[in-house]
Amino acid sequence: QSALTQPRSVSGSPGQSVTISCTGTSSDVGGYNYVSWYQQHPGKAPKLMIYDVSKRPSGVPDRFSGSKSGNTASLTISGLQAEDEADYYCCSYAGSPWVFGGGTKLTVL
Amino acid sequence: EVQLVESGGGLVKPGGSLRLSCAASGFTFSSYSMNWVRQAPGKGLEWVSSISSSSSYIYYADSVKGRFTISRDNAKNSLYLQMNSLRAEDTAVYYCAGGVVVVAAFDYWGQGTLVTVSS
Numbered sequence: 001q002s003a004l005t006q007p008r009s010v011s012g013s014p015g016q017s018v019t020i021s022c023t024g025t026s027s028d029v030g031g032y033n034y035v036s037w038y039q040q041h042p043g044k045a046p047k048l049m050i051y052d053v054s055k056r057p058s059g060v061p062d063r064f065s066g067s068k069s070g071n072t073a074s075l076t077i078s079g080l081q082a083e084d085e086a087d088y089y090c091c092s093y094a095g096s097p098w099v100f101g102g103g104t105k106l107t108v109l
Numbered sequence: 110e111v112q113l114v115e116s117g118g119g120l121v122k123p124g125g126s127l128r129l130s131c132a133a134s135g136f137t138f139s140s141y142s143m144n145w146v147r148q149a150p151g152k153g154l155e156w157v158s159s160i161s162s163s164s165s166y167i168y169y170a171d172s173v174k175g176r177f178t179i180s181r182d183n184a185k186n187s188l189y190l191q192m193n194s195l196r197a198e199d200t201a202v203y204y205c206a207g208g209v210v211v212v213a214a215f216d217y218w219g220q221g222t223l224v225t226v227s228s
Contacts, residue, residue, distance in 0.1 A: 051214035
């Protein structure tokens with residue numbers, strides 16, 4: 001049950017795009033199309049942004065998109081806005097059954 | 110409206126016990142698997158435990174196996190986490206989370222309840 005690997009931090013200016021990676025193994029990210037992404041603002045509960053690798057829940061802007069290649073999943077945020085500044089976590093089904101990434105702090109410059 | 114409300118957190122000494130509860134409303138609780146996820150202060154999310162809709166399947170993270178017990182009462186729309194032999198490293202905000210509209214993810218979360226293990 002090792003945590004998925006995410007960069008500690010990423011940054012971008014308003015209007016730009018950023019991509020956050022999430023690297024696992026063939027036993028989790030690479031083995032299932034059940035990768036999800038969560039946004040968490042300070043002091044708040046996490047919010048689901050992407051599920052099943054690339055699907056968006058109702059109400060999530062289409063600026064948020066997800067993809068996967070092999071054992072690495074990615075979250076791309078285009079047209080960065082100030083309110084996107086938050087921590088982002090990936091999560092994958094792993095048979096055990098779940099494993100989270102360590103989290104990435106997104107700073108909007 | 111789906112709501113998950115945790116309770117039962119507090120300060121407990123190392124080696125002590127605590128029972129967390131999660132009251133669910135706004136959906137057919139008995140039809141969905143439920144989960145506990147925790148977050149240590151300043152740290153990331155950690156999956157703790159999952160229980161299937163009928164309690165037939167139960168899973169634990171290695172870090173809590175043998176010390177924590179997840180359970181549910183579908184008649185009371187409630188999820189529980191019995192935590193025994195608590196350690197300082199169990200200090201965290203504990204969230205109740207479920208996949209209701211989405212099956213293989215956590216689309217609903219409670220507000221969390223803080224557990225502090227300290228002498």
